[in-house]
Amino acid sequence: ELDDDYITIESEDNNEIEFKSKLDINPRKGKILWPYPVNYMSEDETNEKNNSSQHADDNKKREQRFLRFSYPQSPIVDLMMQTVGINYSPHTNDPFEFLRDSYPLPKGYSQPLDEYDYIIVGAGAAGSVLASRLTEDKPRAMVLVLEAGKPEMLLSDIPALALYLQRTDYTWQYSMEHQPGVCLGSEEQRCFWPRGKAVGGTSVTNLMLYTRGRPQDWDRIAADGNYGWSYNDVLYYYKKSERAELKKYKNAEYRGREGELTVENIPFKTGLVEAFLQSGRDFGHPTVDYNAPDQFGFGYAQTTTNKGHRLSSAKAFLHPHKRRRNLHILSETRATKVLIEPQTKRAYAVEYIRNGIKYTARCRREVVLSAGPIASPQLLILSGVGPREHLENLGIPVVADLKVGRTLYDHIAFPGVIFKLNTTNASLLEPKVATLPNLMQWLQFGDGLLTTPGLIEALGYIKTSQSEDVELVPDIALVSMGGSITADAGGATRKAWRISDKTYYTAFGPLSGSDTWSAVPLLLQPKSKGYLELRDNNPYSYPKLYGNYLTDPKDMATLKEAVKYIIRLGESEAFKKYNPKLFLPEYPTCKNHAPGSDSYWECAIRTMLITVHHQIATCKMGPASDPYAVVDPELRVYGIGGLRVVDSSIIPRPTSAHTNAPAIMIGEKGADLIKNTWLNVVS
Numbered sequence: 001e002l003d004d005d006y007i008t009i010e011s012e013d014n015n016e017i018e019f020k021s022k023l024d025i026n027p028r029k030g031k032i033l034w035p036y037p038v039n040y041m042s043e044d045e046t047n048e049k050n051n052s053s054q055h056a057d058d059n060k061k062r063e064q065r066f067l068r069f070s071y072p073q074s075p076i077v078d079l080m081m082q083t084v085g086i087n088y089s090p091h092t093n094d095p096f097e098f099l100r101d102s103y104p105l106p107k108g109y110s111q112p113l114d115e116y117d118y119i120i121v122g123a124g125a126a127g128s129v130l131a132s133r134l135t136e137d138k139p140r141a142m143v144l145v146l147e148a149g150k151p152e153m154l155l156s157d158i159p160a161l162a163l164y165l166q167r168t169d170y171t172w173q174y175s176m177e178h179q180p181g182v183c184l185g186s187e188e189q190r191c192f193w194p195r196g197k198a199v200g201g202t203s204v205t206n207l208m209l210y211t212r213g214r215p216q217d218w219d220r221i222a223a224d225g226n227y228g229w230s231y232n233d234v235l236y237y238y239k240k241s242e243r244a245e246l247k248k249y250k251n252a253e254y255r256g257r258e259g260e261l262t263v264e265n266i267p268f269k270t271g272l273v274e275a276f277l278q279s280g281r282d283f284g285h286p287t288v289d290y291n292a293p294d295q296f297g298f299g300y301a302q303t304t305t306n307k308g309h310r311l312s313s314a315k316a317f318l319h320p321h322k323r324r325r326n327l328h329i330l331s332e333t334r335a336t337k338v339l340i341e342p343q344t345k346r347a348y349a350v351e352y353i354r355n356g357i358k359y360t361a362r363c364r365r366e367v368v369l370s371a372g373p374i375a376s377p378q379l380l381i382l383s384g385v386g387p388r389e390h391l392e393n394l395g396i397p398v399v400a401d402l403k404v405g406r407t408l409y410d411h412i413a414f415p416g417v418i419f420k421l422n423t424t425n426a427s428l429l430e431p432k433v434a435t436l437p438n439l440m441q442w443l444q445f446g447d448g449l450l451t452t453p454g455l456i457e458a459l460g461y462i463k464t465s466q467s468e469d470v471e472l473v474p475d476i477a478l479v480s481m482g483g484s485i486t487a488d489a490g491g492a493t494r495k496a497w498r499i500s501d502k503t504y505y506t507a508f509g510p511l512s513g514s515d516t517w518s519a520v521p522l523l524l525q526p527k528s529k530g531y532l533e534l535r536d537n538n539p540y541s542y543p544k545l546y547g548n549y550l551t552d553p554k555d556m557a558t559l560k561e562a563v564k565y566i567i568r569l570g571e572s573e574a575f576k577k578y579n580p581k582l583f584l585p586e587y588p589t590c591k592n593h594a595p596g597s598d599s600y601w602e603c604a605i606r607t608m609l610i611t612v613h614h615q616i617a618t619c620k621m622g623p624a625s626d627p628y629a630v631v632d633p634e635l636r637v638y639g640i641g642g643l644r645v646v647d648s649s650i651i652p653r654p655t656s657a658h659t660n661a662p663a664i665m666i667g668e669k670g671a672d673l674i675k676n677t678w679l680n681v682v683s
């Protein structure tokens with residue numbers, strides 16, 4: 001039952017539109033005044049979801065794919081993905097609701113309140129921790145969490161399905177704007193930037209690797225004027241969350257044992273990971289715990305999983321506390337604007353849309369944006385906090401002139417260094433992995449082939465000759481895979497990167513069904529810098545995303561050197577028993593380059609460039625003297641009271657870490673910063 005109190009009758013431009021809920025859930029069939037068209041979706045969303053012929057096409061293609069490559073070997077993949085909800089239509093009832101987690105309001109509440117102490121936008125990697133910590137102390141603060149996505153379900157916990165999730169409605173289907181010369185092999189030559197849209201955010205759809213970065217990464221951030229962010233400062237928060245279950249290292253003094261977030265090694269390994277680590281040792285890279293502050297080398301992957309099941313931030317931090325009376329979580333609810341009092345410049349409320357109806361929730365203490373590196377800056381700009389000229393062009397009144405979205409760094413990678421193995425049963429191939437016995441084994445014991453996250457088995461950190469760093473900080477991470485992009489014969493893996501049919505089948509078709517090994521070089525310290533801006537002032541439009549990848553020639557030179565290093569590893573003694581042969585794909589874009597030549601590799605990198613989705617710095621943290629800073633070192637938005645950003649968007653410069661563990665650490669630290677501010681205030 002909906003209440004009139006929760007329908008906001010107001011408009012910014014008197015643009016009255018009759019309201020008709022899609023699901024027809026409004027019992028009063030009332031009118032609301034709407035500043036933008038109700039049914040408008042971004043171009044991408046419209047294409048993805050509303051275009052029924054496209055939908056039919058997709059289904060047909062999908063059917064063909066399964067008939068051609070998986071079925072009848074892996075009907076189980078089809079079953080699992082239909083269950084998770086691939087192409088799940090919002091217009092039908094969800095038949096798998098019983099498998100989904102849920103976050104009802106606590107007992108005694110039939111609807112959310114008008115006013116809370118804190119309002120958190122986004123229950124992602126950082127937002128989930130923050131919500132959990134802000135609701136744990138007595139006297140209890142009332143916290144509202146608004147999350148656009150839906151709760152997880154049983155099968156989204158299967159690590160091997162991580163890449164399959166990227167084209168489901170558990171993700172925002174962002175794509176970068178077209179940039180000439182990169183992602184040439186992708187559909188529409190645009191790099192794909194999916195992000196998690198779920199209670200748990202991107203920690204529900206990511207590849208679960210747990211990495212903290214080198215001590216120097218954080219010490220440099222602190223040295224830039226960000227007090228409280230040195231390695232020793234952040235180590236305290238990494239340890240606070242962690243419950244290390246790593247075989248050899250769990251009792252090391254830099255690891256946490258009492259936290260909620262289990263970090264473990266992957267239960268299943270192929271022999272290829274041993275060859276990779278051995279080749280590393282042969283080349284002078286010891287096998288180490290790569291999260292140890294004083295060790296540098298290669299190591300088995302460490303993942304945020306619990307007994308082989310994905311442990312998202314929501315599962316770790318929200319799920320156990322969902323009955324707390326002061327924690328109100330609204331899933332499938334989209335925040336559209338932070339309301340800021342123009343005179344006092346204080347954030348006092350958040351507008352949000354739930355089931356097609358617009359509501360306003362007021363806030364007594366602080367609004368916190370934890371919507372991630374694309375949506376947090378988007379919401380700031382929609383609320384009048386952004387670059388003045390951009391706001392004026394969008395017709396949004398300027399509340400604060402800040403460089404929101406003007407800095408964007410990312411980690412890019414190249415999944416095209418592949419060895420064909422002249423042995424069978426050496427690598428992971430979809431028909432072998434996705435079987436009913438494997439599913440049963442995972443369900444019963446949490447081990448087996450389904451526990452490998454997107455084929456990843458180990459990481460190796462190296463410093464190439466391109467690096468000008470005087471300290472021992474890596475510029476490349478090598479990700480060793482128990483196979484390659486061809487493991488599912490053109491299915492989920494290449495779709496998760498949106499590699500086009502033409503590129504995939506021309507280049508990799510000959511490898512179909514073969515055993516392979518590959519290592520993916522990941523550029524850790526990119527020199528190229530991107531940015532984002534809004535397409536228009538409609539909160540349902542996806543922002544325009546500009547990666548500006550490889551615009552600094554140093555980035556290409558570093559990646560090329562890494563490619564050559566991987567080739568040396570693959571051709572070394574350690575891999576000999578697999579009789580590997582470097583496979584040089586014939587990319588349609590690289591016909592004029594002699595296979596294996598320097599120019600071939602440059603062309604191949606430009607064709608198969610992917611992001612590993614570590615976009616940061618769009619709400620850059622920095623001291624007041626930094627003209628690009630959006631938040632101060634206590635994560636407060638400059639010039640606005642009662643408004644912070646607590647998520648990966650605040651990380652000011654590239655680090656050697658994947659961004660999930662840092663986002664969780666930021667959630668922990670953000671919670672302490674907020675609690676300290678309100679220490680002596682009782683609501």
Ligand SMILES: Cc1cc2nc3c(=O)[nH]c(=O)nc-3n(C[C@H](O)[C@H](O)[C@H](O)COP(=O)(O)OP(=O)(O)OC[C@H]3O[C@@H](n4cnc5c(N)ncnc54)[C@H](O)[C@@H]3O)c2cc1C
Binds near residue numbers: 146376
């Ligand atoms: C495919 C993929 C693989 C990855 N693999 C790894 C990995 O192996 N290891 C690693 O460390 N990192 C990995 N990452 C990156 C990492 O997971 C993210 O950087 C991290 O989770 C970001 O955390 P966050 O809290 O900043 O944002 P998110 O976790 O993205 O949370 C933001 C939340 O806000 C919600 N939201 C957005 N807009 C609104 C709105 N208007 N109203 C309400 N809610 C909103 C979103 O739905 C989302 O739930 C990967 C990312 C991707 C996409």
